[in-house]
Amino acid sequence: MRVAVLLGGTASERDVSITTAGQVFRALRDRGHEVMAFDTTAGRLGPEQEQALLVAQISENEPDRATIPSRDRTMQLVMDPDGLRAADVVFLALHGGTGENGTIQGLLDIAGIPYTGSGLLASAVAMNKNISKQLFRTAGILTPDWFIADPTDAGFDSDRLGFPVVVKPSSEGSSIGLTVVKEPADFEDAVKTARGYDDEVMVEQFVPGREFVVGVLEDQPLAVGEIIPRSTDVFDYTDKYQAGGAQKIFPADLPPDQAEEMHRLALAAHTTLKLKSYSRSDFRMDIAGNIWCLEANSLPGMTSTSLLPRSAAAVGIGFAELCERICLDAMR
Secondary structure, eight states: OOOEEOOOOSSHHHHHHHHHHHHHHHHHTTTTEEEEEETTTTTEEOOHHHHHHHOOOSSSSSSOOSSSOOOHHHHHHHHOOTGGGGGEEEEEEEOOOHHHSHHHHHHHHHHHHBBOOOOHHHHHHHHHHHHHHHHHHTOOOOOOOOEEEOOOOOOOOHHOSSSSSSEEEETTOTTTTOOEEEGGHHHHHHHHHHHHTSSSSEEEEESSEEEEEEEETTTTTEEEEEEEEESSSSSOOOHHSSSSSSEESSOOOOOHHHHHHHHHHHHHHHHHTTTOSSEEEEEEEOOOEEEEEEESSOOOSSTTTSSHHHHHHHHOHHHHHHHHHHHHHOOO
């Protein structure tokens, strides 16, 4: 195959995208495929720039939006016959923003260029946590209660959800801009932090308990994994991407009936949002054993140690094979 790996983007998860791309790039090339790397802000990358992808690392601090390029050249890459059109398939190594919210998916649809992951509608719905949670609730999938913070009122009615609550941007990933608020006095600052990444801010009931993830590949659930953050109440940005930030156990130590239920719920979340090819759903299990779906990710992280690849590896699917299967599924 000739694979164009599309990376970078202008969203807060740009560094995550670059790291994903480097590992996908190497894995597909090791499988014998012809691979080209395209940055949405810089165009096709040369050999030295490609090599830089292979050693890229994610900062332990949340990204500063002021340092992220704002110019997007995806339209030019689509129009150029030597750009994305020259590939058999585009591997979307993008996270967040226009790369995950359906914008680039729609552009590639119009151009008739095959790409990995879900389509326009599913991408848009999954990226917006407010809409996806409404669909989960309609489908009978248990999800923590929530509301959208009123832009004209920074106060908080503690009787509505109680404390603690999770305050986060409605359309961001990697737990960027997320705060667990335990006291009313901290609520206003948490809303301001979240609003720095998205105009729509979600206030969500905090579910104490264990945290789990389940990958889905080609409409089949993969292994359940348990995430145990080492220093915080939630699996935040630092825990996700820094060595030692969290313990990740695949497969999770669960009774068969609970693992089977998480498989069912992950597939239900995947199909409810009309996701295709692959996804990763995140869950919390409370002390009573109730399983709460937090969100489903349409383009989850794809480094060899990311959660979806770990979920696949636990059922015998190596990273390079996973990348290749995702490409082949897109071409079908």
